[in-house]
Amino acid sequence: MRRLFPVTDETAARDSGGAPGTAGAEGGDREWALEELAAAYAYPSGSGPAAPEPWLRANMVSTLDGAAQHDGRSQPISSAADMRIFGTLRALADAVVVGAETVRQEGYRPARAREDFAALREAAGQGPAPAIAVVSASLDLDFSLPLFTSPLVPTLVLTGAAAAPDRIAAAEKAGAQIVIAGDGMGVDPARAVRALADRGLYRLLTEGGPRLLGQLVAAGVLDELCLTVSPMLTAGDAQRIAGGPPVAVPRRFELTSLLEEAGFLFSRYRRT
Numbered sequence: 001m002r003r004l005f006p007v008t009d010e011t012a013a014r015d016s017g018g019a020p021g022t023a024g025a026e027g028g029d030r031e032w033a034l035e036e037l038a039a040a041y042a043y044p045s046g047s048g049p050a051a052p053e054p055w056l057r058a059n060m061v062s063t064l065d066g067a068a069q070h071d072g073r074s075q076p077i078s079s080a081a082d083m084r085i086f087g088t089l090r091a092l093a094d095a096v097v098v099g100a101e102t103v104r105q106e107g108y109r110p111a112r113a114r115e116d117f118a119a120l121r122e123a124a125g126q127g128p129a130p131a132i133a134v135v136s137a138s139l140d141l142d143f144s145l146p147l148f149t150s151p152l153v154p155t156l157v158l159t160g161a162a163a164a165p166d167r168i169a170a171a172e173k174a175g176a177q178i179v180i181a182g183d184g185m186g187v188d189p190a191r192a193v194r195a196l197a198d199r200g201l202y203r204l205l206t207e208g209g210p211r212l213l214g215q216l217v218a219a220g221v222l223d224e225l226c227l228t229v230s231p232m233l234t235a236g237d238a239q240r241i242a243g244g245p246p247v248a249v250p251r252r253f254e255l256t257s258l259l260e261e262a263g264f265l266f267s268r269y270r271r272t
Contacts, residue, residue, distance in 0.1 A: 001032045001081060003040075004265075005258040029261060031081075034116050037088040040257060041226070041268070043203045054197040056097075056204040057224035058213055059089050060241040064231060067238035068210055072105050077230040081261040086207075089226060091117035093130040093205035095156070095196055099212035100136035103147065108132065110151035129153050130205070133179070133196060135212055137186045139167035143174035151175075156199075158192050160185045189219035214244030217251060224270045225253060231263035 032040075043055055062068055063077050070076040078086075090096060091114055098108065113128035121128065132147060133156040141148070141157075148155050148171065157171050160182035168178050179199075181192040196204060206216060216222045227241070253269035260266070 001259055001261040001266075002029055003258070004260055005255060032084075034084070034088060037085060038092060038117070038120060040259070041085070041088055041092060043092060052197065052202055054193050054202045054204055055223050056193055056206065056216065056221055057089070057226055058206045058208070058216070058222055058241075059086060059226045059228075060208055060213065061228040061230055062241050063234050064229065065233050065235065066240050067234040067236065068208070068241045069238050070234050070236075074106070077232055077234070078228070079230070079262060079264050081264055081266070082228045082230075085226070085228070085266055087114065088117075089205055090130055091121065092203060094126060094201040094203045095131045095133045095205070097133045097135060097158075097192070097196070097204055097206040097212075099209045100134055100138070100141055101211065102207065102209035103134055103141065105209070108134075108145075108147050110147055110155065111153070113152055126203075127153055131156055131201065133158055133192075133201075134176075135159075135187050135192065137163065137182075139163055139171060141171070143170050143176065148174040148176045156196075158187050158195070160187055189216050189221045193221050208241065210239040210241055210243040214242040217242050218244060218247050220251070222251075222271065224268065227267045227269065229265040229267065 060068060061074050061078055061082060067077065068074065090111055096111060111129040111132055118128070129152045131153045132151065134141065135158045137160055139157065139159055155176045156179050157176045158179045158181045161180050162185045171178055179195050181195045182188045193204065206213065252272045254272050255267060256270050257268035258265060
C-alpha cells in the first residue's frame with residue numbers, strides 16, 4: 001500500500017524506503033501494519049467522550065462503473081486490503097450502524113474482539129468490540145441469529161415509536177436492546193445519531209446499505225465517507241453506494257486521504 005495524498009517528504013520516504021526527499025508517491029508498495037492503518041483512519045480529536053460530539057463515517061466500496069455490489073453482495077468487488085481497512089474501521093468505532101436489508105443480505109454476525117486492537121480500544125475508553133446498531137422500521141429480522149443472541153456487546157435495534165410491539169418483544173427476548181429514534185414507523189437519522197451519542201457511542205461507522213446511506217446523506221448527518229474504488233467493471237443494474245431520492249443541493253465533501261494497493265483506491269472524504 002502507498003499513500004497518494006497527502007504526500008510529504010516523510011511519507012514519500014517511508015513509502016519508498018529511502019531518506020526524506022528522495023522519492024515521491026510512486027515509491028514501492030508494502031503492506032501497512034495495523035497500527036499505521038489505525039493512525040491513517042483515526043477519528044477526529046473532537047469526537048469521543050472527552051469532547052462528546054458524535055462523528056459518523058461511512059465505509060463503502062464501488063466498482064469503476066458505480067456498482068456497490070455484485071450478485072447482491074459487496075464481497076465480490078472487495079480485496080484483501082479493503083478487508084484490512086474494513087476491520088480497522090470497525091476496530092476504531094464505538095458502534096457500527098447498518099440497515100436491516102444489509103444484515104439480511106450480508107449475513108451479519110456480531111463484531112468480534114481483536115487482540116491487535118485491544119490496547120488501542122482500552123486507551124480510547126472503548127469496550128472490547130463495537131456494538132452493532134441495526135436500523136429497521138418493520139423489525140423484520142431473524143432474532144434467532146447470533147447477531148442478536150450471542151454478541152460480545154449487546155446488539156442495538158434502532159426503530160420508530162410505532163414499531164409493532166410483538167416484534168419489539170421478540171427483539172428484546174433475544175437479547176437485543178431497542179432504541180427508539182423516530183416518532184412513527186421509521187427512524188429519523190439525526191435522532192438516531194443523537195440517541196447513540198446519548199449512550200456514549202460517539203465514534204460511529206455505517207456500512208450501509210445504499211438505502212440507509214442515502215437517508216443519512218439526505219438528512220445531512222454524514223460527516224465522512226471512506227470509499228474504496230474497486231478496479232472492476234460489472235455493468236448490470238446493481239445499486240450505487242447511496243440510494244433514495246436526490247438531495248436538493250449536492251453535499252460537498254473534501255478529499256483528506258488517498259491510498260492505493262493493487263489498483264484499489266482507498267479514499268477518505270470529509271464534509272466541508
